[in-house]
Each structure stands twice: as C-alpha cells, then as structure tokens.
Amino acid sequence: MPNIAVIAAGAMGSAVAKVLTRRGCKVLTNLDNRSEETRRRAREAGMQDASFEEIGATCEWVLSILPPSEAFALAEKFIRESTTSTRLAGAPAPVFVDCNAVNPATLHRIAALFSDSSSQFIDAAIIGGPPEDDYNPTFYASSSNDSLLARFVGLSNYGLKGEGVGIGDASALKMSYAGITKGTTGLFTAMILAAHRASPATADALLHELHESQPVLLKRIARVVPPMVPKAYRWVGEMTEIAGFVGEGEGDIYHGLSQLYSGIEESGKTDGKDLEVLAKFVAEAKKKE
Ligand SMILES: *[C@@H]1O[C@H](CO)[C@@H](O)[C@H](O)[C@H]1NC(C)=O
Numbered sequence: 211m212p213n214i215a216v217i218a219a220g221a222m223g224s225a226v227a228k229v230l231t232r233r234g235c236k237v238l239t240n241l242d243n244r245s246e247e248t249r250r251r252a253r254e255a256g257m258q259d260a261s262f263e264e265i266g267a268t269c270e271w272v273l274s275i276l277p278p279s280e281a282f283a284l285a286e287k288f289i290r291e292s293t294t295s296t297r298l299a300g301a302p303a304p305v306f307v308d309c310n311a312v313n314p315a316t317l318h319r320i321a322a323l324f325s326d327s328s329s330q331f332i333d334a335a336i337i338g339g340p341p342e343d344d345y346n347p348t349f350y351a352s353s354s355n356d357s358l359l360a361r362f363v364g365l366s367n368y369g370l371k372g373e374g375v376g377i378g379d380a381s382a383l384k385m386s387y388a389g390i391t392k393g394t395t396g397l398f399t400a401m402i403l404a405a406h407r408a409s410p411a412t413a414d415a416l417l418h419e420l421h422e423s424q425p426v427l428l429k430r431i432a433r434v435v436p437p438m439v440p441k442a443y444r445w446v447g448e449m450t451e452i453a454g455f456v457g458e459g460e461g462d463i464y465h466g467l468s469q470l471y472s473g474i475e476e477s478g479k480t481d482g483k484d485l486e487v488l489a490k491f492v493a494e495a496k497k498k499e
C-alpha cells in the first residue's frame with residue numbers, strides 16, 4: 211500500500227482520503243493554520259498531520275485537491291518545503307498530482323514548476339462529488355509519460371478510478387464538464403434572480419411557464435440550485451478558470467458567472483435576500499413535482 215498525501219482536508223480531499231485509509235493506505239496531510247473543522251475532517255478520515263518535508267520524504271503520491279485559486283501556491287510551497295534529501299537511497303520523490311479545477315494554461319504553469327524538480331507531475335481532474343458509500347467520483351488523468359500514467363491509473367486499485375488521456379486534457383475535460391454543469395446552474399440562478407428583481411410576480415410567472423413548457427428544466431433547478439449555495443465561494447475561481455479556457459469573447463460569460471457566484475457567497479454573509487428568493491422559488495417548484 212502506498213503512502214499518499216492529500217492536500218487539503220476539504221470536503222473532497224478528506225472524502226478521498228477516507229477511501230484510501232479504509233483500503234489500508236497511510237494518508238498524510240498538512241494542517242498548518244487550518245481551522246478546527248478541517249482538523250476534525252482530517253481526523254475522521256484517518257489522515258495524519260505532517261510537514262511538507264515529511265510528506266516529501268515518505269510519500270509516493272501527493273494529491274493536490276484545493277479551491278482552484280490555491281492550486282499554484284500549494285505546488286510552489288510543496289517544492290520549496292519538501293526535500294528528498296532524507297529519502298532512502300533509490301526511493302523516488304513523490305509524484306505530484308494536480309487534481310484541481312484549473313484550466314490548461316494554469317495547469318501548464320503549475321507543471322512548469324516541476325521541470326527542475328525531482329518530483330514527477332500528473333494532470334488529473336475529479337468529476338463528480340466526494341466519495342461516499344458505494345459512490346466514487348471518476349479521476350481522469352493525463353501525462354505525456356505512459357508508464358507514469360499507468361502507475362497513477364493503478365491507484366484505482368486503491369479506490370480511485372482512472373482513464374488515461376493526453377497531457378493537459380484532464381484539465382480541459384474538467385473545464386468543459388464543469389462549464390456545462392455549473393454553467394447551467396449559474397444561468398438558472400441568474401435568471402430567477404433577474405426575474406424577481408423585475409417583480410416577484412415575474413418570478414412566479416417564470417415558474418409557471420417553466421412548469422408548463424420546460425418541466426425537465428424546472429426539476430433540474432429544484433435539484434441543483436440548493437446544493438450550489440454552500441459551494442458558490444469555490445465556484446468563483448473555477449468560473450474564472452473556465453473563462454480563460456474558453457478564451458476572450460465567448461469565455462466572458464464565465465466571468466459573469468464568476469460574479470454571480472461571488473454575489474451568492476456575499477448574500478450568504480449579508481442580508482441573505484437573494485438566497486431567500488432562490489429558496490422560495492425552489493420550494494414552489496418542488497410543490498409542482
Ligand atoms: C500560519 O500563519 C501565520 C500567521 O498568519 C504565518 O506567519 C505562518 O507563516 C503561517 N504558517 C504556514 C505554514 O502557512
């Protein structure tokens with residue numbers, strides 16, 4: 211069983227770690243300056259707190275699973291603070307796997323940090339929610355080194371599923387998929403709020419018309435909007451990554467969605483009015499199911 215580091219112990223990271231510790235892997239993480247809630251999640255997942263130096267010396271894999279805006283800084287910190295000097299002779303440095311929702315350009319900037327490092331680098335993308343019970347998200351991975359990729363895909367024996375593709379493609383896939391799923395959730399949200407700003411009666415009529423002519427969409431709204439609210443803060447940076455992936459012009463819609471999700475996060479911290487509008491709309495939609 212390999213030693214694996216999972217950074218950080220967020221909702222996804224700790225759930226992935228739990229799968230690995232249940233399979234008998236030793237899973238390290240770094241809890242410097244982390245909140246009590248993160249420490250609790252890490253404990254419950256069986257993760258052990260370790261310095262980056264210790265992680266560099268003892269792990270075969272380092273999985274970076276963070277909000278996308280923190281991905282580059284973590285890779286820099288890992289390279290700066292991990293050292294292979296204490297590794298047993300002949301033991302290879304850990305392979306650093308970026309599993310974050312960053313676009314291929316950001317991914318290439320992160321990969322470039324490893325060009326002079328003894329650590330090898332893999333691009334990976336997680337599609338789906340955190341593992342639980344019998345459910346596992348899919349890990350798509352890409353690398354130009356086939357034997358390295360085969361080693362990572364071998365990790366599926368420890369609970370991760372993989373499928374090999376070309377370098378940068380795992381990130382591109384993640385951007386395309388999240389652009390569709392989180393993009394449509396953003397469109398739903400933006401239009402419900404805009405209708406309500408026109409007048410509450412407009413939002414009611416929108417609901418009525420969706421029910422009459424687009425019942426599948428209305429069901430989807432009821433299903434995807436509520437779980438978006440607590441995650442909106444994470445999607446702010448992800449939308450910016452997607453905007454960069456699509457490129458100027460067309461990609462600008464994702465800058466708009468980034469602002470939308472930032473507004474949702476803000477509403478949660480302030481008067482909560484937008485959240486109330488969304489909750490009411492969803493409650494009415496559910497009544498019609
Ligand atoms: C933790 O936070 C303190 C104070 O903000 C800072 O000086 C220190 O560098 C941080 N440590 C790590 C490991 O980030």
Ligand SMILES: *[C@@H]1O[C@H](CO)[C@@H](O)[C@H](O)[C@H]1NC(C)=O
Pocket residue numbers: 330355356357358361
């Ligand atoms: C590919 O990865 C394998 C396994 O980690 C490593 O031994 C090999 O040196 C790598 N090849 C290149 C060209 O980097």
